[in-house]
Amino acid sequence: xxxxxxxxxxxxxxxxxxxxxxxxxxxxxxxxxxxxxxxxxxxxxxxxxxxxxxxxxxxxxxxxxxxxxxxxxxxxxxxxxxxxxxxxxxxxxxxxxxxxxxxxxxxxxxxxxxxxxxxxxxxxxxxxxxxxxxxxxxxxxxxxxxxxxxxxxxxxxxxxxxxxxxxxxxxxxxxxxxxxxxxxxxxxxxxxxxxxxxxxxxxxxxxxxxxxxxxxxxxxxxxxxxxxxxxxxxxxxxxxxxxxxxxxxxxxxxxxxxxxxxxxxxxxxxxxxxxxxxxxxxxxxxxxxxxxxxxxxxxxxxxxxxxxxxxxxxxxxxxxxxxxxxxxxxxxxxxx
Ligand SMILES: NC(=O)c1ccc[n+]([C@@H]2O[C@H](COP(=O)([O-])OP(=O)(O)OC[C@H]3O[C@@H](n4cnc5c(N)ncnc54)[C@H](O)[C@@H]3O)[C@@H](O)[C@H]2O)c1
Ligand SMILES: O=P(O)(O)OC[C@H](O)CO
Numbered sequence: 001x002x003x004x005x006x007x008x009x010x011x012x013x014x015x016x017x018x019x020x021x022x023x024x025x026x027x028x029x030x031x032x033x034x035x036x037x038x039x040x041x042x043x044x045x046x047x048x049x050x051x052x053x054x055x056x057x058x059x060x061x062x063x064x065x066x067x068x069x070x071x072x073x074x075x076x077x078x079x080x081x082x083x084x085x086x087x088x089x090x091x092x093x094x095x096x097x098x099x100x101x102x103x104x105x106x107x108x109x110x111x112x113x114x115x116x117x118x119x120x121x122x123x124x125x126x127x128x129x130x131x132x133x134x135x136x137x138x139x140x141x142x143x144x145x146x147x148x149x150x151x152x153x154x155x156x157x158x159x160x161x162x163x164x165x166x167x168x169x170x171x172x173x174x175x176x177x178x179x180x181x182x183x184x185x186x187x188x189x190x191x192x193x194x195x196x197x198x199x200x201x202x203x204x205x206x207x208x209x210x211x212x213x214x215x216x217x218x219x220x221x222x223x224x225x226x227x228x229x230x231x232x233x234x235x236x237x238x239x240x241x242x243x244x245x246x247x248x249x250x251x252x253x254x255x256x257x258x259x260x261x262x263x264x265x266x267x268x269x270x271x272x273x274x275x276x277x278x279x280x281x282x283x284x285x286x287x288x289x290x291x292x293x294x295x296x297x298x299x300x301x302x303x304x305x306x307x308x309x310x311x312x313x314x315x316x317x318x319x320x321x322x323x324x325x326x327x328x329x330x331x332x333x334x335x336x
Contacts, residue, residue: 001025001072002024002027002070003016003019003024003026003027003072003073003097004066004067004069004070004072004073004074004093005019005027005028005076006029006073006076006077006085007029007030007076008030008035008039009076009077009272010048010133010271011076011099011130012074012076012077012099013028013039013047013048013053013132013136014048014051014132014136015074015076015099015132015135016028016053017051017053017054017057017136018135018160018165020054020057021054022159022160022162024159025070026057027058027059027066027070028058028059028060029060029061029062029063031061032061036059036060036061039053039057039058039059040058043055043057046270047132047271051133063085063088064090067090067093071094071095072093072096072097073089073093073095074096074097074098074099075096075097075110076100077100078100078272078277079100079101079102079103079104079181079274079277079278080102080104080105080277082100082104082110082113083106083113083117086114086118087117092117092118092121094121094122095121095122095123095124096118096122096124097125097126097145098110098111098124098125098126099125099127101127101180101181101184102180102184102274102275102277102278103181103281104277104281105280106281107284107285109174109178109181110177111123111125111173111174122147124146124147124152124153124156124173125145125147125176125180126143126145126156126167127144127179127233128141128143128144128232128236128237129142129143129236129237129240129241130143130237131244131246131247133246134246135164138164139164140164141164141166142165142166142167142232143166143167143168143232143233144167144168144170144176144233145157145160145167145168145169145170146171146175146176146233147173148171150169150171153171154169168231168232170231171224172223172224172225172228174218174221174223174224175218175223175224175225175229175233176228176233178214178218178223179214179218179229179231179233179234180233180237181274181278181282182210182218183210183238183242184241184274184278185278185279185296185299186206186207186213186238186241186242186275186295186296187238187241187247187249187250187253187275188249188250188253188276188279189206189253189295189296189298189299190203190206190207190210190242190243190250190253191242191250191251191252191255192256192257192299192302192309193206193253193257193313194253194257195253195257195309196257196309196310196313206242207242209295210242210295211235211238213292213293213296214234215234216291216292216293217282217286217291217293220289220290220291221285248271248272248273249275251265251269251273252265252266252273252275252276252303253302256302256309257302262276262303262304275299279296279300280300280304282296283296283297283300294316294319298312298313298315
């Protein structure tokens with residue numbers, strides 16, 4: 001198959017490497033000329049230290065060349081730039097495979113942005129615990145591909161899977177997208193706990209209650225299946241993002257809790273921390289849908305209102321006592 005990939009950052013490049021290793025033809029779009037030159041001439045990327053890229057992998061900075069190359073477009077740019085980049089592509093592709101995780105300022109996930117710009121394009125999303133550097137090192141990884149069109153999802157599952165990358169199928173596009181967006185915000189909270197002192201009990205509780213927030217929001221937003229949140233895109237990605245040293249979202253939380261200015265942390269990071277951009281739109285949607293997201297609210301306060309992180313944890317601890325189960329379908333009668 002032929003794949004046109006938008007975004008030569010860490011994940012776009014690692015995914016391009018995997019596709020070439022699986023025998024596909026791949027063209028990668030980089031925003032900066034130097035990034036494209038390094039891929040084409042040196043077979044290296046500044047985003048994937050120590051990784052040798054396949055010589056067959058080619059990069060371009062020309063979006064028209066990318067459009068002409070394949071009618072299957074892979075999205076791997078930060079979500080806040082997706083709309084702007086897609087509008088520069090012509091003609092509309094036949095199929096999109098999205099790798100990006102977040103909600104943009106128009107309060108849409110990537111499937112909703114694609115539906116708005118290219119209503120006739122078939123959409124699939126790939127998500128799960130998949131740090132780019134580990135995939136580039138061919139370390140075992142399992143993810144999920146979701147599409148409303150299961151035949152398309154099956155074709156992609158076959159094309160992308162290999163001995164170190166195992167792909168599961170799902171029909172729940174919004175469930176998978178919400179999982180990827182919310183886990184980035186919860187990972188910032190997990191980083192805050194790391195920054196405050198590496199409190200293990202607190203972190204496990206935040207991850208678990210974060211999963212509840214993710215599921216509650218996701219079901220209100222239109223996810224099909226509560227079990228999606230118990231799968232690779234949900235709890236699987238929460239576990240890796242909240243705990244791994246590679247996570248940019250976890251790192252932002254840790255640095256801010258240690259007293260760094262958010263703007264300085266972001267300036268020094270080469271790569272995107274999607275949770276920072278998702279938390280505002282996510283909370284606006286949650287308010288519209290009347291869904292409580294206390295952890296995400298505290299993340300917003302810490303990042304954008306300079307709230308003391310220790311006070312945030314205290315406030316979460318002092319919330320009214322309640323039943324543990326929050327998913328409507330499993331709630332006990334209110335009399336209990
Ligand atoms: N890195 C990972 O391990 C990983 C894994 C799974 C999913 N993701 C998701 O994939 C998406 C991309 O992440 P990444 O890690 O590759 O990001 P990155 O920061 O490494 O690279 C982002 C890419 O987008 C480009 N870009 C930045 N600003 C742009 C703009 N204004 N217009 C167009 N392009 C722009 C950059 O030049 C770069 O090529 C994110 O949504 C992320 O959450 C990342
Ligand atoms: O480094 P992060 O926090 O953007 O996370 C990357 C991936 O989403 C992990 O699956």
